[in-house]
Amino acid sequence: MAGPETVELARAAARGGADVIEIGFPFSDPLADGPVVRRAAERALAAGMRTEACLDCLREVHDQVAVPLVPMTYASLLEAYGWERFATDVREAGAASLIVADLPVDAHPDLRRIQLVAPTSTDERVGLAAEQTDGWLYLVTVAGTTGTRSELSPALAPLVARARKLTDVPLYAGFGISTPEQAGAAGELADGIVVGSAALLAAEEGSAALERFVAQLREALA
Amino acid sequence: MTTSMYGAYGGRYVPETLIPALDELERGWAEALADPSFREELDQLGERYVGRPTPLYEAERFAPDGRRIVLKREDLNHTGAHKINNALGQILLASRLGKRRIVAETGAGQHGVATATVCARFGLECVVYMGAEDMRRQHPNVERMRLLGAEVRAVEFGTRTLKEATSEAIRDWIASVETTYYLIGSCVGPAPYPAIVRELQAVIGREARRQMLGTYDRLPDVVVACVGGGSNAIGLFAGFLDDDVRLVGVEAAGAASLGSGRGAVLHGARSSVLVDDDGQILDAHSISAGLDYPGVGPEHAALRDSGRATYVTATDEEALAAFHRLAETEGILPALEPAHALARALDIDAELVLVGLSGRGDKDLAEVLEH
Numbered sequence: 001m002a003g004p005e006t007v008e009l010a011r012a013a014a015r016g017g018a019d020v021i022e023i024g025f026p027f028s029d030p031l032a033d034g035p036v037v038r039r040a041a042e043r044a045l046a047a048g049m050r051t052e053a054c055l056d057c058l059r060e061v062h063d064q065v066a067v068p069l070v071p072m073t074y075a076s077l078l079e080a081y082g083w084e085r086f087a088t089d090v091r092e093a094g095a096a097s098l099i100v101a102d103l104p105v106d107a108h109p110d111l112r113r114i115q116l117v118a119p120t121s122t123d124e125r126v127g128l129a130a131e132q133t134d135g136w137l138y139l140v141t142v143a144g145t146t147g148t149r150s151e152l153s154p155a156l157a158p159l160v161a162r163a164r165k166l167t168d169v170p171l172y173a174g175f176g177i178s179t180p181e182q183a184g185a186a187g188e189l190a191d192g193i194v195v196g197s198a199a200l201l202a203a204e205e206g207s208a209a210l211e212r213f214v215a216q217l218r219e220a221l222a
Numbered sequence: 223m224t225t226s227m228y229g230a231y232g233g234r235y236v237p238e239t240l241i242p243a244l245d246e247l248e249r250g251w252a253e254a255l256a257d258p259s260f261r262e263e264l265d266q267l268g269e270r271y272v273g274r275p276t277p278l279y280e281a282e283r284f285a286p287d288g289r290r291i292v293l294k295r296e297d298l299n300h301t302g303a304h305k306i307n308n309a310l311g312q313i314l315l316a317s318r319l320g321k322r323r324i325v326a327e328t329g330a331g332q333h334g335v336a337t338a339t340v341c342a343r344f345g346l347e348c349v350v351y352m353g354a355e356d357m358r359r360q361h362p363n364v365e366r367m368r369l370l371g372a373e374v375r376a377v378e379f380g381t382r383t384l385k386e387a388t389s390e391a392i393r394d395w396i397a398s399v400e401t402t403y404y405l406i407g408s409c410v411g412p413a414p415y416p417a418i419v420r421e422l423q424a425v426i427g428r429e430a431r432r433q434m435l436g437t438y439d440r441l442p443d444v445v446v447a448c449v450g451g452g453s454n455a456i457g458l459f460a461g462f463l464d465d466d467v468r469l470v471g472v473e474a475a476g477a478a479s480l481g482s483g484r485g486a487v488l489h490g491a492r493s494s495v496l497v498d499d500d501g502q503i504l505d506a507h508s509i510s511a512g513l514d515y516p517g518v519g520p521e522h523a524a525l526r527d528s529g530r531a532t533y534v535t536a537t538d539e540e541a542l543a544a545f546h547r548l549a550e551t552e553g554i555l556p557a558l559e560p561a562h563a564l565a566r567a568l569d570i571d572a573e574l575v576l577v578g579l580s581g582r583g584d585k586d587l588a589e590v591l592e593h
């Protein structure tokens with residue numbers, strides 16, 4: 001989540017071995033997020049992290065960390081800032097791509113972004129999302145919001161299998177992946193994994209804890 | 223196909239997980255509308271279970287001298303508000319779709335009570351999300367829902383009102399979409415919900431138009447209704463959209479999504495919303511929990527833009543004054559939500575005014591006595 005500690009945390013994540021860093025631009029009413037991300041968003045908003053401040057934060061991280069950065073946000077921010085202007089400014093500030101959690105593939109097709117598909121998505125929608133996506137396809141492992149879970153979702157394997165038949169783009173699995181064991185298991189199926197809530201929880205303990213956690217994930221994927 | 227866009231408003235701004243469920247809902251709704259037995263069952267339950275048609279009643283002592291104010295008595299419905307019209311229709315739809323678990327949000331508790339009621343009637347599991355602040359100020363409705371067998375889940379974060387309750391209900395649905403039907407309470411949310419709720423509430427306007435012609439041999443000059451999410455208003459307006467009749471929606475002054483909002487995305491649709499410059503949703507404030515919501519149905523935003531309907535506001539104090547006036551002059555305790563419409567109806571300069579009395583005030587006694 002964008003905030004005063006983001007540069008330090010992004011450095012730590014990069015040292016731990018992250019290949020991509022997602023930076024949340026907080027929204028007041030994040031429908032796709034569970035309690036951990038929601039709490040982080042509330043804190044960020046209380047600290048004044050509005051769109052301009054988030055773009056500044058992104059720019060600063062981009063200057064100091066040599067890992068691709070992907071902002072994740074919600075449609076309301078783009079609506080207020082201007083869709084095209086947002087797309088331009090976020091890239092100008094150093095974003096490699098963009099994720100908009102409440103924007104299904106058929107909405108605003110002109111906005112180039114990483115598309116998400118879910119276990120409930122039809123083959124037709126998985127195919128369309130794969131065609132439209134910017135680089136890799138985000139596989140949401142569960143029907144549910146972000147948040148830590150005790151088990152890797154059994155819905156991931158069939159979703160990967162379906163997606164493989166429909167596309168050659170890299171598949172990254174996220175939502176609910178919380179431990180190195182789960183990361184390892186998900187990494188057997190997908191080409192990459194996305195860890196949100198569990199990383200935020202580690203980051204609450206400081207940058208050293210985050211670096212350790214990312215390194216454990218990295219190791220589990222090796 | 224049901225309408226998904228109202229001018230620049232509406233659409234589906236939800237996580238991908240929900241899209242197939244919304245497609246299924248849209249198909250199920252189209253099939254239900256095309257099936258005469260659906261309409262028959264709905265009409266029959268409306269008559270025998272809800273008590274429709276609700277009467278028109280002229281509030282002669284309430285009206286200022288020289289003007290006539292007629293009330294459409296949705297407060298006389300089973301469970302005490304217009305919300306049951308929508309809950310009943312959607313529960314029939316949920317049954318057609320084979321869903322056994324229902325989730326809903328509630329603000330004033332009227333939609334929660336209506337949902338708990340129809341779930342009891344159809345033997346379905348019912349979970350209602352309600353903001354902790356609303357549970358405090360609408361406590362009798364919390365007890366009613368529990369007596370009806372529903373589980374009421376308190377939402378303890380953010381504003382602790384309808385906005386957060388709606389987000390939580392949608393999050394529940396995202397996680398349970400295979401087995402669960404989300405029974406939304408107003409003409410908001412992703413398509414096709416605004417169209418479904420509008421059609422199910424349009425019975426108010428159809429009846430009222432027929433009754434006006436039957437009793438007065440003419441249509442009203444003005445139709446007035448309170449607007450929270452906008453379902454009772456759109457239902458009443460629907461009967462008069464093609465007529466030469468003024469349509470006036472009344473928002474709470476501290477929750478004027480149409481009066482002071484701008485284009486933004488909330489709860490799955492683009493509409494007129496109370497937001498700051500960055501698109502962050504602002505807190506609404508109203509004495510009436512049912513109007514205490516920063517968004518509004520997309521069709522109202524389009525009706526505002528086209529000028530077909532106008533939207534004004536009433537303050538907490540004006541609503542309270544209208545509440546007392548109706549109680550003392552007519553022997554009717556209105557809910558605080560339609561008390562906003564009553565307040566503005568008093569100063570509309572027209573001969574014959576029709577007001578949507580969307581619900582009764584039993585739930586609001588504690589709140590009124592406190593002020």
Ligand SMILES: Cc1ncc(COP(=O)(O)O)c(C=O)c1O
Binds near residue numbers: 329333407580
């Ligand atoms: C009696 C009554 N009227 C009006 C409303 C506002 O909802 P809507 O604008 O959807 O009619 C509520 C909501 O709880 C209500 O209980």
